[in-house]
Amino acid sequence: MCMCVYIAVEPPPEGSGWSQLELAAVILVPSCLVCVGVILGMCAIQNLQCNHIKAHKQDPEEPLDDQALVSTDKCLKELIYDMNTSGSGSGLPLLVQRTIARTIVLQESIGKGRFGEVWRGKWSGEDVAVKIFSSRDERSWFREAEIYQTIMLRHENILGFIAADNKDNGSWTQLWLVSEYHEHGSLFDYLNRYTVSVEGMIVLALSIASGIAHLHMEIIGTQGKPAIAHRDIKSKNILVKKNGTAVIADLGLAVKHDSNTNNIDIPINHRVGTKRYMAPEILDDSVNMSSFESFKRADIYSMGLVFWELAHRCSIQGALLC
Numbered sequence: 001m002c003m004c005v006y007i008a009v010e011p012p013p014e015g016s017g018w019s020q021l022e023l024a025a026v027i028l029v030p031s032c033l034v035c036v037g038v039i040l041g042m043c044a045i046q047n048l049q050c051n052h053i054k055a056h057k058q059d060p061e062e063p064l065d066d067q068a069l070v071s072t073d074k075c076l077k078e079l080i081y082d083m084n085t086s087g088s089g090s091g092l093p094l095l096v097q098r099t100i101a102r103t104i105v106l107q108e109s110i111g112k113g114r115f116g117e118v119w120r121g122k123w124s125g126e127d128v129a130v131k132i133f134s135s136r137d138e139r140s141w142f143r144e145a146e147i148y149q150t151i152m153l154r155h156e157n158i159l160g161f162i163a164a165d166n167k168d169n170g171s172w173t174q175l176w177l178v179s180e181y182h183e184h185g186s187l188f189d190y191l192n193r194y195t196v197s198v199e200g201m202i203v204l205a206l207s208i209a210s211g212i213a214h215l216h217m218e219i220i221g222t223q224g225k226p227a228i229a230h231r232d233i234k235s236k237n238i239l240v241k242k243n244g245t246a247v248i249a250d251l252g253l254a255v256k257h258d259s260n261t262n263n264i265d266i267p268i269n270h271r272v273g274t275k276r277y278m279a280p281e282i283l284d285d286s287v288n289m290s291s292f293e294s295f296k297r298a299d300i301y302s303m304g305l306v307f308w309e310l311a312h313r314c315s316i317q318g319a320l321l322c
């Protein structure tokens with residue numbers, strides 16, 4: 001544009017029959033047309049490129065946002081803490097859970113329970129625990145994932161849930177539950193291997209009680225949590241963290257209580273707890289199943305037995321207390 005103007009103000013050659021105005025018009029009009037044409041052309045090209053990128057983004061094979069979230073060098077702790085602020089406070093988005101689960105490399109089998117096998121796996125350099133259910137136990141898998149994703153359930157004394165995923169290879173469905181890995185394993189294994197000091201025993205007992213108290217507690221509000229009873233408290237379902245505190249695991253049998261409707265959602269799969277730890281009123285079936293209080297009381301009874309196991313392995317100066 002500047003060039004056009006510059007040319008236009010040059011003095012006209014002698015003897016031409018055109019006035020200055022005519023000359024300017026003859027030069028300016030075509031060159032402006034050329035400029036406009038070039039600008040339009042550039043816009044068109046840019047538009048094409050944009051559309052191309054958009055089309056690429058909407059490719060269903062590539063969940064771009066999801067990939068971006070997981071491939072950032074965030075570690076699991078940060079991912080899990082993030083979702084508290086960004087999401088519903090109940091768990092990672094499903095696509096992120098799936099992406100995490102599908103990039104785990106299984107390392108070794110660490111245990112077998114009634115429902116599935118537990119493996120240690122690696123996810124971007126960090127250890128995770130993977131509980132694998134067979135397709136027969138889909139209900140148990142679904143129930144446990146559902147309970148772990150109860151809003152506001154997260155607590156330092158409840159096993160940190162990471163992801164649930166169902167992988168289907170055509171003939172077989174593998175159901176995964178991914179959680180934090182605790183190398184000491186269950187309290188049962190820990191007490192078989194080590195004795196605990198009085199201080200160690202108190203720390204363990206206090207953290208077990210805090211975990212159960214958080215489960216039992218109802219939080220009222222939009223970011224609230226229903227009261228939950230565990231129904232399978234035992235030393236095999238409690239894991240020991242590195243620093244000697246404990247977390248409650250295995251929520252597959254838990255029941256939630258809705259205080260508005262006074263409704264208790266007993267899971268459809270009638271998997272019973274462990275007889276050894278059951279309260280007498282549950283064993284002789286005299287418990288009032290329509291009162292949530294009775295489920296909480298039964299949990300406390302089982303916790304008492306766990307405390308007894310703990311005390312049994314407590315030693316002072318090399319001698320066991322009892």
Ligand SMILES: Nc1ncnc2c1ncn2[C@@H]1O[C@H](COP(=O)(O)OP(=O)(O)OP(=O)(O)O)[C@@H](O)[C@H]1O
Pocket residue numbers: 110111112113114115116117118129131159179180181182183184185186189236237239249250
């Ligand atoms: N997050 C974890 N970190 C480390 N070890 C784990 C973890 N989860 C489970 N384990 C180990 O795997 C074992 C099996 O666990 P699982 O819950 O499947 O069965 P269980 O508790 O032994 O029996 P049940 O089916 O009666 O609950 C546990 O005893 C524990 O040693």
Ligand SMILES: *[C@@H]1O[C@H](CO)[C@@H](O)[C@H](O)[C@H]1NC(C)=O
Pocket residue numbers: 081084085154
């Ligand atoms: C979740 O967020 C709330 C407020 O944003 C905070 O008080 C709470 O400690 C957070 N909990 C976790 C587990 O990050």
Ligand SMILES: *[C@@H]1O[C@H](CO)[C@@H](O)[C@H](O)[C@H]1NC(C)=O
Pocket residue numbers: 169170171172
């Ligand atoms: C699916 O996985 C199961 C168990 O891992 C395996 O036995 C089976 O052969 C697999 N089927 C196909 C079609 O890949």
Ligand SMILES: *[C@@H]1O[C@H](CO)[C@@H](O)[C@H](O)[C@H]1NC(C)=O
Pocket residue numbers: 156203243245
């Ligand atoms: C154990 O570690 C957790 C974090 O994982 C921390 O919050 C807690 O205070 C620690 N407890 C003790 C007794 O060191």
Ligand SMILES: *[C@@H]1O[C@H](CO)[C@@H](O)[C@H](O)[C@H]1NC(C)=O
Pocket residue numbers: 288289290291292
């Ligand atoms: C059982 O509990 C419910 C709810 O608390 C109560 O209404 C009912 O009377 C109880 N039944 C018996 C037999 O105690």
Ligand SMILES: [Mg+2]
Pocket residue numbers: 113236237250
């Ligand atoms: Mg268990």
